[in-house]
Amino acid sequence: MARTASEVKVECLCGALIDLSQVPMPGEHFFFPTADWDEVIRRLGAAFMASEKEEHRRLKARISDTLAGAGDAFFPCPGCQRLIVPVEDGYEFYRRDEGPAGR
Numbered sequence: 001m002a003r004t005a006s007e008v009k010v011e012c013l014c015g016a017l018i019d020l021s022q023v024p025m026p027g028e029h030f031f032f033p034t035a036d037w038d039e040v041i042r043r044l045g046a047a048f049m050a051s052e053k054e055e056h057r058r059l060k061a062r063i064s065d066t067l068a069g070a071g072d073a074f075f076p077c078p079g080c081q082r083l084i085v086p087v088e089d090g091y092e093f094y095r096r097d098e099g100p101a102g103r
């Protein structure tokens with residue numbers, strides 16, 4: 001999974017500066033819109049079919065590129081555990097719900 005140079009660091013609301021050059025980030029998750037599921041499967045299938053004449057290494061690169069182009073990743077801040085979620089114009093920060101019992 002690749003990140004662009006402009007995304008190397010993000011500052012959390014708690015002040016923690018998170019270095020995104022660590023791949024994967026501890027606790028990082030990857031997601032893509034469920035509505036895109038069929039299209040992602042179609043692209044993966046196309047990558048697999050195209051790989052018959054390619055080396056295995058190139059198939060893995062195609063699958064990786066397909067997934068990276070289809071989704072995004074969120075991760076917890078190591079300082080405050082807020083979930084940091086990428087959006088179109090930057091990041092949104094979510095504090096985890098402590099629930100009615102305050103757990």
Ligand SMILES: [Zn+2]
Pocket residue numbers: 012013014015016077078079080081082
């Ligand atoms: Zn934080």
